[in-house]
Amino acid sequence: MITKEIIDHIEGEASLYFEMQEKRVDFVTVVFPHFRGMENMLKGKSALDALVITPRVCGICGHAHLMATVRAIEDAYKNSGHPIEVSNKAQNMRELTLTLEIIQNHLKWLYLVLIPQLNNFENITLSLTPLKGAYGASLATKALAILAGQWPHSSYMIPGGVTSDPTYIELMQLRAHLEKLSDFLEKETLGTTVQNFLSFESCKNFNKIASDVSSVEQALFDLRMHKKGFSHDDFIVLGEHRFTQIAKSRATRLYNVDITKVHVEDAFSPQEKSYAKNALYKNAFYETGPLARLISKDVKLIKNMHRRYKDSNYTRAMARIYEMVYLLQHSLDLVKEIDITQDSCTKSVTLSKVTAQGIGVVEAPRGPLIHKIKLKEGIIERYEIITPTQWNISSGTKLKPSPAQKAMIGLNKQDAEFVFRTFDVCSVCTTH
Amino acid sequence: MHLNTETKPKLLWLQGVTCNGNSHSFLNLESLEQLLDKFELLYHPLLASTFSLSEITSLQNSCDILIFEGTYDPEFTRNNIPLKEILPYYALHAEYIIALGTCASFGGMFQSLAPERNSGLLYKVEEEGGPLIAYKKRVINLSGCPVHPEWLATTLQMLLAKHTIVVDDLQRPRELYSSLAHHGCTRNEYFEWKVDTKGFGLKEGCLFYEQGCRAPLTHASCNTILWNEVSSKTRVGTPCFGCTEPSFPRTNYFQTKTNMSIPQDVPLGVSKRAYLTVAGMAKTFHIKRLEGVLIDYKRDH
Numbered sequence: 106m107i108t109k110e111i112i113d114h115i116e117g118e119a120s121l122y123f124e125m126q127e128k129r130v131d132f133v134t135v136v137f138p139h140f141r142g143m144e145n146m147l148k149g150k151s152a153l154d155a156l157v158i159t160p161r162v163c164g165i166c167g168h169a170h171l172m173a174t175v176r177a178i179e180d181a182y183k184n185s186g187h188p189i190e191v192s193n194k195a196q197n198m199r200e201l202t203l204t205l206e207i208i209q210n211h212l213k214w215l216y217l218v219l220i221p222q223l224n225n226f227e228n229i230t231l232s233l234t235p236l237k238g239a240y241g242a243s244l245a246t247k248a249l250a251i252l253a254g255q256w257p258h259s260s261y262m263i264p265g266g267v268t269s270d271p272t273y274i275e276l277m278q279l280r281a282h283l284e285k286l287s288d289f290l291e292k293e294t295l296g297t298t299v300q301n302f303l304s305f306e307s308c309k310n311f312n313k314i315a316s317d318v319s320s321v322e323q324a325l326f327d328l329r330m331h332k333k334g335f336s337h338d339d340f341i342v343l344g345e346h347r348f349t350q351i352a353k354s355r356a357t358r359l360y361n362v363d364i365t366k367v368h369v370e371d372a373f374s375p376q377e378k379s380y381a382k383n384a385l386y387k388n389a390f391y392e393t394g395p396l397a398r399l400i401s402k403d404v405k406l407i408k409n410m411h412r413r414y415k416d417s418n419y420t421r422a423m424a425r426i427y428e429m430v431y432l433l434q435h436s437l438d439l440v441k442e443i444d445i446t447q448d449s450c451t452k453s454v455t456l457s458k459v460t461a462q463g464i465g466v467v468e469a470p471r472g473p474l475i476h477k478i479k480l481k482e483g484i485i486e487r488y489e490i491i492t493p494t495q496w497n498i499s500s501g502t503k504l505k506p507s508p509a510q511k512a513m514i515g516l517n518k519q520d521a522e523f524v525f526r527t528f529d530v531c532s533v534c535t536t537h
Numbered sequence: 538m539h540l541n542t543e544t545k546p547k548l549l550w551l552q553g554v555t556c557n558g559n560s561h562s563f564l565n566l567e568s569l570e571q572l573l574d575k576f577e578l579l580y581h582p583l584l585a586s587t588f589s590l591s592e593i594t595s596l597q598n599s600c601d602i603l604i605f606e607g608t609y610d611p612e613f614t615r616n617n618i619p620l621k622e623i624l625p626y627y628a629l630h631a632e633y634i635i636a637l638g639t640c641a642s643f644g645g646m647f648q649s650l651a652p653e654r655n656s657g658l659l660y661k662v663e664e665e666g667g668p669l670i671a672y673k674k675r676v677i678n679l680s681g682c683p684v685h686p687e688w689l690a691t692t693l694q695m696l697l698a699k700h701t702i703v704v705d706d707l708q709r710p711r712e713l714y715s716s717l718a719h720h721g722c723t724r725n726e727y728f729e730w731k732v733d734t735k736g737f738g739l740k741e742g743c744l745f746y747e748q749g750c751r752a753p754l755t756h757a758s759c760n761t762i763l764w765n766e767v768s769s770k771t772r773v774g775t776p777c778f779g780c781t782e783p784s785f786p787r788t789n790y791f792q793t794k795t796n797m798s799i800p801q802d803v804p805l806g807v808s809k810r811a812y813l814t815v816a817g818m819a820k821t822f823h824i825k826r827l828e829g830v831l832i833d834y835k836r837d838h
Contacts, residue, residue: 113582113589114590117557118590118616139613151788151792154788156791157778161556161558163556164556165561167556195738213564217584233585235584239564243564243565243765246765247765251767252773253768254764254769255759255764256765257562257683258558258780261775267738268737268738268774269738270739445834449739450736450739452736
């Protein structure tokens with residue numbers, strides 16, 4: 106018998122159709138029921154209008170959409186024979202604000218999704234403090250807004266750089282907010298210093314701290330999540346950033362990738378129409394996001410976790426938490442590197458001279474976000490968006506399940522729904 | 538009609554076609570905890586709440602304040618129940634209904650997806666044509682894409698304090714929408730003397746003449762109640778896109794439409810003749826201080 110479960114308190118809404126056998130998931134399909142048609146909305150508009158429209162695909166990762174758009178437009182400029190140079194300053198600012206958006210995302214996931222969901226299990230009693238997550242996230246977005254004007258829905262990245270031109274005062278304020286966030290995390294979340302946390306090399310290190318993170322780690326163990334939620338153990342990173350490395354990996358062994366080998370196909374959802382398309386690389390599914398990124402960067406703790414517990418749900422969840430701290434350190438480093446004597450934005454030829462295609466790829470909180478643009482004299486003829494959740498939470502067949510489907514098969518329903526949420530589902534993005 | 542504040546008013550946060558932007562914007566509120574303490578949260582898409590989505594969509598409860606985020610599409614479903622059933626059910630008994638964001642106020646970003654049926658709660662773009670027009674007096678429009686968290690917090694606090702909320706022609710609180718996004722803009726001096734910016738990425742110059750800035754035509758308090766408490770679009774050199782007005786989304790956000798190099802749309806309430814006279818006069822003066830760079834970081838390098 107097939108039973109349907111509605112999943113809410115994710116970004117948007119999803120339905121899972123479970124086929125159970127002896128109380129275990131024999132198969133499951135995923136349906137994202139909503140549709141907005143934002144790609145069509147962009148047709149016939151000036152390429153620059155996409156900088157305002159695509160952030161509005163998603164309330165939690167709009168900044169990643171903005172950056173994918175600006176990269177796609179700049180790529181189209183290049184392909185039309187008019188390459189644009191972007192100063193190091195502007196590149197650092199873009200990377201910094203993108204990083205801060207990922208941090209706020211992971212903090213919200215930890216406190217608004219993971220901890221409450223863990224608490225739903227019998228015998229798990231964690232303190233529920235969702236507003237801690239919101240507060241920490243607001244410190245990250247405050248720092249972000251100093252450069253980008255606001256969060257959500259900033260449009261401060263434009264072809265050639267960024268619109269803002271920060272002063273030393275602003276950079277010092279930004280740094281102060283990040284230090285405040287760092288103090289907050291150390292006191293409220295980690296139970297140790299950021300530096301000490303980042304020096305962890307083994308799961309045993311968590312035994313020495315008493316904090317929200319160590320309680321979560323313990324709860325994941327108690328629920329045997331290190332023995333559950335295994336997926337394909339194939340990972341992919343496609344966005345170019347300093348905090349990760351472009352690669353696909355079979356377990357922890359890295360291989361080169363070619364972005365042109367990415368394609369999409371219709372989801373397998375016999376019970377109900379799904380508006381999400383499956384994203385694949387060379388016709389195979391790959392897991393994306395924090396675990397993929399940290400493996401590609403050869404981060405010791407995560408590699409050790411992976412060696413012991415493979416791509417279990419424990420490793421997946423802990424990677425998301427670890428990345429939040431890892432990126433905070435990265436953002437503190439980036440602030441120092443912003444050289445305000447450089448130009449914020451370089452001039453480029455008029456957009457009407459651009460007739461070409463372009464592709465923009467960034468790492469959004471949940472993995473690679475791909476925007477493809479086709480321009481005729483600066484006007485959008487076609488726009489295509491492929492989001493990270495389309496990779497992780499595709500709906501494939503029983504013979505060829507997606508990462509999330511594979512991770513849920515064989516579990517009881519409660520575990521399966523929990524595993525589903527540890528992929529940090531963004532239905533909103535996926536049904537753009 | 539006033540809220541009964543002897544018990545905590547019951548707040549229900551319902552979503553139509555949305556990006557979740559207003560939900561996330563609200564989480565930035567510095568006094569979030571203190572504000573939420575004053576309500577019973579029946580349902581919120583992200584925060585822990587009394588009921589689950591399936592309990593809410595079984596239509597057996599009632600709320601005192603209904604917040605609706607997103608464009609209204611009658612056929613759009615939550616938990617397979619169409620909005621045309623959910624919205625009227627809760628709206629009937631709610632003391633106040635807040636249309637949160639430009640989508641819920643006027644149709645906004647997702648109006649164009651199904652223009653014949655999509656709308657805001659009261660307005661279809663600028664015309665009255667939304668599903669709750671019969672309840673107009675109980676509906677408060679908070680437009681913005683997204684809405685600033687303080688705008689929502691202020692409105693909720695005013696309802697709690699039983700203050701009369703004075704609204705404008707589009708049912709928005711005048712407290713928040715009586716002035717323009719232009720007020721408090723740090724580039725105002727350049728606007729006064731008609732000195733335009735020489736491009737993007739600069740601290741100097743006004744964005745109204747070439748870069749598409751809509752701040753002098755847009756009702757919003759973005760430059761007086763700062764975003765994330767620290768900034769605004771124009772402060773970081775991004776033009777205002779006019780996102781609190783029914784005309785949003787527009788086109789050509791980064792370019793000012795001009796006739797004979799004069800902006801086609803002049804500041805709100807100012808006659809074209811008055812604007813041209815003042816602009817022409819201002820432009821005849823060259824004010825050296827406004828033509829140079831404010832801080833020359835390159836000089837000593």
